[in-house]
Amino acid sequence: MHQNRTQYSLYRPVVVGSEPTMPTTCGAFSGIIILAQCFGLFPLVNVRSENIDNGENSLKFKRKSFRFVHSCIIIILIIFNLLFYTMQVAEIGLDFETTVIFLFFCFGPASTMLLMHLARKWPSIMQQWTQVDVKMESYGFPVNLKKHLYLTTIVVMSFFITYSLTNSPEMKNVTNIWIGLNEYLKKVGSHVFSHIPYNPGFGIAFKVVEITITFVWSYMDVFIMTIAIALAARFRQINERIKRILEDIQEKQKSTLEENDNVETKDTEQKQEQNGGLWMGIREDYNSLCQLTAVIDESIAYIILLSFANNLFLILVQLLHSIEPQEKTRVIDRLYFVYSFGFLILRTSAVAMTSSQIYVESTRPSWFLTTQLPEEYCDNEVERLLTQIHATGGCFLTGNGFFKIKSSLILSIAGAVVSYELIFIQFHFSGFTWCYSDLFIMIMSSALAVRFQQITTRLKKITEEQGSRWRLEGARKNHAEESNKLWKEIREDYNKLCVLCRTLDEAISYLVLMSYSTNLFFILIQLFNSLRNKNTREKIYFFFSFGFLISRTISVSLYAAWVNDESKKPLLILNSIPSHLYNLEIKRFVQQISFDSVALTGRHFFHVTRGLILSVAGAIVTYELVLIQFNENLLKEDSTILLDTNGYNIGAN
Template sequence: MKGHTLNFRKNPNKDISNDGKEVKPESPPPKFVEESNLEFNILASEKLPNYAKLDLFHRAVYPFMFLAQCFAIMPLIGIRESNPRRIRFAYKSIPMIVTLIFMAATLILFLGMFTHLVKIGITAKNFVGLVFFGCVLSAYVVFIRLAKKWPALIRYWTRTEMVFTKTPYEIPKRNLSRRVQLAAFAIIGLSLGEHALYQVSVILSYQRRINLCTNITTPASFDDYIQRNYDYVFQLLPYSPFIGAFILLINGVCTFVWNYMDLFIMMISKGLSYRFEQITARIRKLEHEEVCESVFIEIREHYVKMCELLEFVDSGMSSLILLSCVNNLYFVCYQLLNVFNKLRWPINYVYFWYSLLYLLGRTAFVFLTAAEINEESKRGLGILRRVSSRSWCVEVERLIFQMTTQTVALSGKKFYFLTRRLLFGMAGTIVTYELVLLQFDEPNRRKGLQPLCA
């Protein structure tokens, strides 16, 4: 629309007072301005702790964020509190100390793997361990940076979504907590199954090798198992049973971090698309009614606030999204590269195919969940275009223009947006790169299985 400017504030901490003047934040980084919303101040007070009864994003995700803290992710204080004002980040805190300890342990595994690969030579297949530990280390850094922004972000998020917890907005049959729980339990359960199958596959392969190889005189034991399967670590550290047990723990934590990147993006996407769905449901209820202009002004105002929230969230989340997409793209290509490899035992085949299908499903689920934000933000377009001439007004035209022209989606550092179109583009990229990798890996596939007792 020519000559029209959308009311879209880039800084979510700026507010408008009752007299129409702009209230600027005192100092960067952006801080949450609670004084601009009287209702939020009442609910945030110590006398009325009503947050536990509201359908809010913080209440939906805090159990899984607390679980993540047990694995040294998102070092925040007060994450279990129902009041988002109590959440804070501090470098001098127990969660931060635990995170630094696990980061140091992961760094040792990364350096041990790197030293080992330098000695034996790096190939497309043995490089996967280095990429795995590198992604986990990067995830720790990204989550620490996100934790610093999280107190301001979750307060602003709570303030924005407060209006959606009361009429005329309705809570869908499956509320926000239920949707987040279903996605989280699915990912956590499937990842536990994948890690358990990996351990069973490795242990059974180790035992059969010990039993079948006559040149191995050492009996099967925990010490021997650790030293054979994690020999790259003991190029930097002396062996002890305590260190061996700690290595198993760190590997489990790294696996959780590796999966939690996608889970966190899914939870964020569920929370944002849920509010756009409520806006669409409100528009749908007005389809056959004569509506005054003030209603559309209010709907558009709420839509703009959700777009502002999305921008604020995306500014803190884009690094994690970029890391997650690169990680998934690499591991999908790596797993597909091994499809035609011959494996030695049936349990190896069970683990490989489960891992491959889980990885493909998780990657698709992340994209489809994130793309739901974009889909929900445009779902009311058809209804708005059918508004009768008696209810038609400039606000309807503005809302249609904004829904049509604005890309409402999470992004990876603005290089790309998570939409359904991107999922199909990524699938085509994977096929292209896979064909190239298969040609380069042809000599290795002809060699077949390595000798069992070598």
């Protein structure tokens, strides 16, 4: 069976368990580990060694070493730094700025201890990774992987250095370097030296602590990105091998057809037997990578969670600063805000996009095998590989199970950030934001609905063309095959639209929820005001504002429900297709439309369909009837609130 695996000259055989004869991932990560050790992190010995056999010169976590003592001293200083700041907070109290700094100092001990814990596991992780490298030796080592890892590290850390320099305290009127240095250290460690006498040695030590915490903040992102790059590169190699095998099979099929056009099939079992060992090898390599990904995810899950939490927290803090009055802000401060905010956004996006490549590359074999592999070559090993990919949903890193890093995570984060910013802006510029959020939902809904309309239009055209061809030409031998291929293409296009709709919904579902909540709240307020006595001016204003609210809410609902309406229309056409044109792909298409609900949602609390309009109307009518019933007890002229369409109080009697 192993001989079958090496039939193709493209692929060299490998004896699993042998020593690697090429670079390993352990060696590729050595420079990144050494960088961390410069700041007292990752207390490992023999970092440059690619030997993982637990020998004297192998990579080890060693407690009786200078690096371990260095790491312990750094962690102790970071903990003392947090304790001193906690004492200062207890004295002066908490406000927004002190809370931000306090959480930043809390990040220090958490991140350094997590990296210390990871350092204990790192030799065993590298041992398993090297075993995968040896097993996949026939694939070759990923091209330029080491350079790619180092380039990523240099780019991110260079931004970190610039960010740290621009964030340093400003010193004025300093004529003596030594005096200036002492003043600088006192300012940096003010929370420490308010409790203990100032000493230059302590000042330098706690400045090192601040630099280390800032470094760890960037290093954790770099570490996650480099891990993801290395894993995705290995999955990409499997995809490239599958692609080459499929190309070989297609070429072999063409040559066979040219030699003998009359041969329908050439012993399917023989073809499966010839390629069975090859597919078994690929499945085993894929499974080894999946197991390695699971081990790594278990080891760095808390690091990922802490990294994303810290980055998002700082992004939200910067967003809050962005809506503060800018009249008294200096130009240099505005430039710093733009740079720092852009740095945060780019880095968080880079971590998410890089990490999501593991999921993208690990699910790609499914597409190759289901769309390009001929049926006669599909054996038990191929089915096992497909079953594994579909059952597990591919491989990915996670934030300790709270979230999975896929491509859609970026949109989810963006949606949450946008919703957060809109809520803050609404407190400052409520009128524009309120209208714009509704307009944005309507535009996005229209764009999706039009795409579904195109699918429906194409279905009508194809159904008519196929019916005409059948009447003119009758049943031809290759007619069914062409029809299957065409319907499969349309079904896959429809499926891509459904996936796009779900991705968009994840991104804007908070916005939809907020839009409906705001609109309904002001409708109910206006209904409450409808029961009081009004003069002519107030009556005109009431009818205008109430009509505007109702019209806008209905418009948003109709536009958003348009997506659901158009997604169901293909079903009517598919059900009317004559029996002689009906095939398996059409059946799958019908089942997908029947059982898959495509609609925008308010964070899954409700689906925006036409039925939602009646539900909202029923709730409003019920509310109004209750108000009318208790009118005499609830309404008093002196306490009536009248709101304009922007939600502002414009007067009361």
